[in-house]
Amino acid sequence: MISRPLNFLLSILLIAVPFTFTALNSSAQQKAQLRTIIVDAGHGGKATGAKGTYSYEKDICLDIALKLGKKLETEFPDLKILYTRTTDAYTDNRWRADFANSNKGDLFISIHVNAAPKIRHRKFAGYRTQTYYTGKGSKRKKHTRKVPRYTVYYTDNPSMGTETYIWAADRADEKEEFIGADVNSPEVELDSTEYAPDITDPEFKAKALLWTKRYFDKSYMLASFVEESFIGEGRFSRGVKQRNEKGIWVLQATAMPSVLVETGFITYKKDEDYLNSEAGQNAVADNVLAAVKKYKQVTEGK
Numbered sequence: 672m673i674s675r676p677l678n679f680l681l682s683i684l685l686i687a688v689p690f691t692f693t694a695l696n697s698s699a700q701q702k703a704q705l706r707t708i709i710v711d712a713g714h715g716g717k718a719t720g721a722k723g724t725y726s727y728e729k730d731i732c733l734d735i736a737l738k739l740g741k742k743l744e745t746e747f748p749d750l751k752i753l754y755t756r757t758t759d760a761y762t763d764n765r766w767r768a769d770f771a772n773s774n775k776g777d778l779f780i781s782i783h784v785n786a787a788p789k790i791r792h793r794k795f796a797g798y799r800t801q802t803y804y805t806g807k808g809s810k811r812k813k814h815t816r817k818v819p820r821y822t823v824y825y826t827d828n829p830s831m832g833t834e835t836y837i838w839a840a841d842r843a844d845e846k847e848e849f850i851g852a853d854v855n856s857p858e859v860e861l862d863s864t865e866y867a868p869d870i871t872d873p874e875f876k877a878k879a880l881l882w883t884k885r886y887f888d889k890s891y892m893l894a895s896f897v898e899e900s901f902i903g904e905g906r907f908s909r910g911v912k913q914r915n916e917k918g919i920w921v922l923q924a925t926a927m928p929s930v931l932v933e934t935g936f937i938t939y940k941k942d943e944d945y946l947n948s949e950a951g952q953n954a955v956a957d958n959v960l961a962a963v964k965k966y967k968q969v970t971e972g973k
């Protein structure tokens with residue numbers, strides 16, 4: 672998952688925008704041979720990710736990532752499929768990116784599960800008597816008045832469905848909005864994918880920006896195919912979204928087209944059940960596989 676207010680503020684719904692992949696000209700296509708795909712299961716070990724009613728994000732990520740990897744291996748026996756983790760092990764986000772880069776990945780696919788905080792409600796619960804004083808010294812007088820009383824309760828967040836993230840170029844104005852967002856609210860569970868230790872390092876920033884520009888079109892194309900695939904499956908798609916501010920380390924730090932797939936909401940019962948089922952996990956893996964197949968066809972010009 673990634674935190675909600677940020678999604679709301681900064682995500683741009685892109686899937687509805689007509690898009691032609693003009694940037695993928697023929698010379699780029701010749702060099703676009705897909706050789707190595709990095710499959711990244713989000714979180715792991717002590718980093719549980721989001722919590723549902725009965726399951727953890729990290730376990731769903733691993734199950735789906737392993738199924739996806741198997742399907743990719745079967746579909747593309749000539750491709751190298753590498754995993755950032757194959758067990759319930761804590762995996763540092765910086766390491767994930769380094770692993771992908773040092774293995775010269777041509778595609779980075781990160782599998783995650785979304786979560787939305789419960790919704791807070793305030794209900795009128797009658798009046799209570801409040802005591803207050805006026806005046807000073809001997810003129811001090813005690814008064815009472817009735818003030819409304821509220822009880823607070825929470826209900827499940829109705830957010831559901833899939834969304835796929837790509838990293839977008841740095842923009843200072845949105846960065847400021849991010850800083851203003853109430854990320855410290857206890858209702859907002861922050862994700863370990865959010866923060867990178869030395870994101871302000873100028874050298875890294877320059878590299879990340881370059882990579883973003885270089886791989887944006889391809890990342891966007893794959894992300895669009897993934898969401899189209901989910902729609903074809905009958906899932907509710909929230910679209911392709913991009914993050915512009917301090918954000919998803921694994922997307923920003925990988926020197927290759929990369930996407931982060933939020934496969935559903937663990938906080939939404941139907942999604943949680945689906946993502947914990949064999950059928951649901953296989954469907955998600957098949958959907959991503961279909962997107963990769965399409966991506967391969969387009970980028971390799973076949």
Ligand SMILES: [Zn+2]
Pocket residue numbers: 672673713714720721728783784862864
């Ligand atoms: Zn996550």
